[in-house]
Amino acid sequence: MGKTMAESASIGSSVEGEKLELKTRKFYPYPMRRCARTNKWQHPFSLAIFGSAEIRQAYDIPKSEAYLKTSMVAAGDSIHGSAVSGWASKSLKEPNIVKATGTHSANSLLVKGGCFAQVDAPPREHSDSEDIQKRHPPVIQIPFAQK
Secondary structure, X not given: OOOOOOEEOOOOOEEEEEEEEEEEOEEEEOOOXXXXXXXXXXXXXXXXXXXXXXXXXXXOOOHHHOOOOOOEOOOOOEEEEEEEEEEEOOOOOXXXXXXXXXXXXXXXXXXXXXXXXXXXEOOHHHHOOHHHHHHOOOOOOOOOOOO
C-alpha cells in the first residue's frame, strides 16, 4: 500500500519542495528579493481567491534542512486557502489558464528550483466550520449612538 499524502488548510501550514504546482483564481508575482535568512534570491508570489500548492517533486535534502521544520515535504502533499504566499528560487513564468470548475477558470503554474508556500488565510468554508466557530466567542454588537 502507498503512502497517504497530507493535505492542510490551517493557517501557517506549509509545503516545500524542488517543484510545486500552484493553482489559484488570482496570481500575484512580486519583484525578486534576497532572503535575509539564507542570503539567496527569491521570487515571491501570492495566491488569492482560493489558492493551492502541491509538491510535484520533493527535495533531495533531509527534512532537517528545509526552510521550516514544520513544512510538509513529501511529493503529493498539498495546502490550500483563501490566501497563500510563498517563493521560488527560479524565476516565475506566466501562468496557464485552465478550467477549474463549471463556471470558473484558474491560473496554473509549476514553480521550480526550491519552492515554499504557506497558508495565510484558510478557505472560507474552513473558517465557517462548526468546529472553528465553537472555539471563538460570538462578536458583541455595540449599538451606534444616535445624535
